[in-house]
Amino acid sequence: MNKKNILIIIYFLLMIPLKSMAQSAVNQTTNPDPVTKIEQQQVIDSISLLLNKSYIFPEVAKKMGDYILSNFKNGSYTTITNPTLFSEKLTADLQSISKDKHIQVRFNPAFIKELRESNKNPSHEELPVSLLEKWKINNYGFKEVKILDGNIGYLDLRSFGDTSFGGETAVAAMNFLSNANALIIDLRKNGGGSSEMIQLIISYLFDSEPVHLNNFYYRPTDSNTQTWTLPYVSGKRMPNVDVYVLTSKRTFSAAEEFSYDLKNLHRATIIGEVTGGGANPGGDEIATDRFTIFVPFGRAINPITKTNWEGTGVQPDIEVPADDALFTAQIKALEKLAAKESKNSNKKYSWLLTSLKAKQYPLVLKTKESENYIGKFGPRIIIYENGNLYYQPDAIRKFKMLPLEKDIFDLEDNMIRVEFKKVNNKISGITVVNVNGTTESFNKD
Structure with a gap:
């Protein structure tokens, strides 16, 4: 198997779980010609041949080929004239027998044409331009x-x-x-x-x-x-x-x-x-001029x-x-x-763990609750803007406050917390706690 074939296999492996691949085929050919009964017969015969030749489980390959041929003879595909819908129906029927989600029939005329053009010169390992561009x-x-x-x-x-x-x-x-x-x-x-x-x-x-x-x-x-x-x-x-x-x-x-x-x-x-x-694993095979099948x-x-x-x-x-x-x-x-933090360390990971859990299930404060925290605490100021509390350590900096629990806040993007102190249920001051264990306390003015 040459490098080009390997890369084409990779391309289609990447596309397998995306149903949009089949749908995108409509965009490759404007107003595609309807699929005729003769073309259906050709597609089914070719798919059966390819499966019997290469599918990883030979006995399952035969069952799949027999099944879609039987459906064709029984008229199951007669009313399906849209080529994309026909490819999707064949895919569903083949997977119903094999249970193999890699198997995909696609209406893919533009890519087939591009692939054949790139194969005209076998001495070169060229790949379709659209494929390389998509990867990039x-x-x-x-x-x-x-x-x-x-x-x-x-x-x-x-x-x-x-x-x-x-x-x-x-x-x-x-x-x-x-x-x-x-x-x-x-x-x-x-x-x-x-x-x-x-x-x-x-x-x-x-x-x-x-x-x-x-x-x-x-x-x-x-x-x-x-x-x-x-x-x-x-x-x-x-x-x-x-x-x-x-x-x-x-x-x-x-x-x-x-x-x-x-x-x-x-x-x-x-x-x-x-x-x-x-x-x-497998690769995409050209069944006819307009249809491909991925054969594992x-x-x-x-x-x-x-x-x-x-x-x-x-x-x-x-x-x-x-x-x-x-x-x-x-x-x-x-x-x-x-768990690996030593007793003498600053407990950085424990700190982050508490913060992360709070962010996942954030405490939501009502406007009136938030406004209770506003005030001047020595050189520190706490304000309320656009639905959020902010901590201002000086005239230049401002940090958003994220509530961990009532009266305890993280400062966004900082390893610092602000804890509010109360006397007779009224805020009397704050304690600013650093991850390294140092604290600063300020009374409310």
Whole structure:
């Protein structure tokens, strides 16, 4: 299999979980010609041939081909003239037999034409321009890289792009995160991609001693392959940093492999929802001039479990709704970091843990309640503007106050708290508390 074919496979792996791919086909051809009965017959015959030739489970391939042919003869597709709807119906019928979510029939004439043009010169490893541009626009899957409070690294990875194009971006991202005290990798919107990118990123999470990640069996060549961590990476490794991987129902294919590998190697805590359940890699085949089918021709075989996540998905270690996964991971990371704080330290992580929990379920003060805190406290002033309280330590600076509980506030983006003192239920002063334990007290003027 040449490099071009491998990259095309990666492209379609990235697209599998997105139903919009089928819908976008309408935009590729303005007012497409309706699908005729003759074309339906051609598509079905071609799909059956391709499945029987390469699908990872031969007996299932035959059942799928027989099923759609029977449906055709029985008139199940007679009223379907829209080519996109026809492709979606074939996909649903094939998946009803195989239960394989990787199998996708698409109405894709523009891409087929572009792909054939790029294949005219077999001596060149050229790829369709639209494909390369799409990868670049999406930054090869790297959506966001940042450091959260507590020096927790965060990577929002939307796909595993090919390392030939996205390798430099991956290296830059991992080096940016290399000084983090914990690492969160967000795969909640990741639909899959390249196993080489999985290999590269995971290699940063282990030392230089190679670790066996996964095995694959490929039916067309009757061959087996193995993937291991790399003995060399550019930059700093993070073998001792706690890793948290976020998942959702949309997490699919290569993103599941990434989660499954780390879970079974006990290298990461998986947090979120059970994933989509697609473990059979493959490639997109041209069925006719207007239709393609993604044919899974491989099967993942984990070296530890001796099986994979096909049809079952990856079970998270901590199962929570996808929307709550990031918050849960931050809490777990801060709890673990706080547990390591010495008695003589400033308890930074414990402080951040309290603040984070308060932000997740914020205390909402009524206007009248907030106005009770307004006043001058020695050189410090507290004001109320646009629905928020602000702390002014001097004439220049102003910090938003976030209520932790009644009479106790965090200062936004500062490791400082303001605690209000009361006498006879009336505010008499404030104590300004720093994370290092120092305090300052001021009476209300």
